[in-house]
Amino acid sequence: RKEVEQDPGPFNVPEGATVAFNCTYSNSASQSFFWYRQDCRKEPKLLMSVYSSGNEDGRFTAQLNRASQYISLLIRDSKLSDSATYLCVVNRNSGAGSYQLTFGKGTKLSVIP
């Protein structure tokens, strides 16, 4: 089983749509969870951390289910500028200085006018 698994997409949605991405991770000892965004041939950029209680940042809502080892990201009212690849990322955090992020392969989103 892959360490971090995501639906590769692509997801093609019209502007204004709501879109949801799912992710599963295999290592139950994982400590920290994130969604990153990556534009074509650019560096990953942190979109948001994911907390057990769920968290929201504007149009973006992230959820974590530790029992199911499942992470989700919901984007409401999609904008053209949301077009990117969304990376589910997990940190095993085995000790200080061990920010060893494990990335999923990403889900590509295209928002269409």
Added chain:
Amino acid sequence: EPEVTQTPSHQVTQMGQEVILRCVPISNHLYFYWYRQILGQKVEFLVSFYNNEISEKSEIFDDQFSVERPDGSNFTLKIRSTKLEDSAMYFCASSDTGVGNEKLFFGSGTQLSVL
């Protein structure tokens, strides 16, 4: 926002040659990392570095790879004898405390092409 700077942005080399990829982490950060991404693949961890030594390394980071912090600002990744499969985008990153949910800052990457 502070930035991690990487040079060069593109590097073309012949198989078997040595390359050095350079990074300037954010000035007050203490933890430094290299990740790589082969075209069309996921971002993969290579190595973490703290207090002038390697903290952790992945299976990818074999004897052909080395890292160094030669002065107070630069952090380098050296590949001794490049192979075709080393062609990838290499990202440097840095963080302040290296734990928990702290944000990791990535540089814009060096695209390495081995011919």
